Amino acid sequence: MGLMSEEHELVRRAAREFAESRVEAVAKSMDMDQYPRDLIREAGRQGILAPTVPPEHGGPGYDLRAGVVVLEELSRASGSFGLLVEALGVLFAHTLNRFGAGDQMKALEEVARGDAVGAFALSEPCCGSDAAALETRAERRGGEWRVSGHKMWITNGQHADYFLVFARTGAEGAGGGGEGRRTVTAFLLRRGKCIETSPIDLMGVRGIGDAEVFLNDCAAGDEDVVGGVNSGWSVMNYALYVGRTAVSAVALGLAARAVEESVRWARERRAFGRALIDHQAAQFKLASMYQRLETMRTLVYYSAYLYDSRDPYFLVMTHAAKLYSGPTAVEIARDAVQMHGGYGYSRESAVERIYRDVKVMEIGEGTNEVQQMVLFKLLTGGRLRFEF
Ligand SMILES: Cc1cc2nc3c(=O)[nH]c(=O)nc-3n(C[C@H](O)[C@H](O)[C@H](O)COP(=O)(O)OP(=O)(O)OC[C@H]3O[C@@H](n4cnc5c(N)ncnc54)[C@H](O)[C@@H]3O)c2cc1C
Missing domain, CATH: 1.10.540.10 (Acyl-CoA dehydrogenase/oxidase, N-terminal domain)
Structure with missing residues (x-):
């Protein structure tokens, strides 16, 4: 290719x-x-x-x-x-x-x-999509920073030795943009007594150490600031813009496995005197799954190619790839469960797990709706930039 x-x-x-x-x-x-x-x-x-x-x-x-x-x-x-x-x-x-x-x-x-182990700690109970409204605070006291707050949904959080934490270092904004974005700073915090975590019981992608993270007056020096004081919004956007292509590759892998499992099952399973795969309705379903999978693959690889080429169009494509991949992988996984019949609904089958795992692809690193909000801004000339 x-x-x-x-x-x-x-x-x-x-x-x-x-x-x-x-x-x-x-x-x-x-x-x-x-x-x-x-x-x-x-x-x-x-x-x-x-x-x-x-x-x-x-x-x-x-x-x-x-x-x-x-x-x-x-x-x-x-x-x-x-x-x-x-x-x-x-x-x-x-x-x-x-x-x-x-x-x-x-x-x-x-x-x-x-x-x-390192974790990316942005989301909070108050706000995931509206990250500019985050409430974790870093205050200057006695020549150092003191960071306090509550992070939510943090992958690897239960086991992390380091946290890339986003905290407010100035006046709160209204959220949704404007002032709120100008007073966010990223800190690299090492796990210590001031950090407590509590596991979160997830529907899928289990075993990722997903956790609530409580930051209780954690001391940090200027050397722990990542990317400059009040520059956290750019750090966060950089992470998430690249992350949207990367997480789309996770959706791609899950969908690819769902398609493979479906072809294998359709060859093995018999219905009405012949293999499932010999029924044209099953063939068409498999062909449609394959077509969506390859479209997803093209978007994800193309987005990564644009990043590697330092092409500013990457910003559009990383959101397009995420907005296509999340829902499409969910649809493919649903078709895979359907093709497996009762077996697809049992904990024995790989597609049952894939179906639970894949749903988060429409939520994490920006929900479908957040991708749409960004794409609309890009379409209408909003001021969004990606600094390679
Ligand atoms: C398994 C898992 C792992 C995660 N890992 C991490 C991690 O490692 N680090 C981290 O920081 N976060 C992580 N997250 C958090 C994730 O990024 C957030 O859950 C996500 O951004 C959505 O935020 P929220 O849950 O607060 O939902 P909300 O922002 O409350 O949104 C709720 C619903 O409202 C919709 N909505 C919100 N605003 C609008 C609007 N303006 N217009 C229309 N609809 C809107 C959303 O699209 C969504 O459907 C993880 C989440 C999960 C489930």
């Missing part, structure tokens, strides 16, 4: 081998809520935990296309593991690589190598 090179295919082969031999083995235990700490370390050793982080900071230095291929392959084996790696390797590590400095790069290296 023109968008991808021989090198990307080599990365795919290695990632698939790791996924089939190692990730498949934890897919069920993750679904039973076990966090795969050892496998994270192993993925770090393999150099696929933080795919885009350069070698001097502990990663393999892949481009984003290779990064999405890794995420696709991991998610094909387990949506939970794929999402966990996306949050750690892209939202946390890729962002810290872009904005971090000094000792922050030591933390990045630990995380990229799998020796420590």
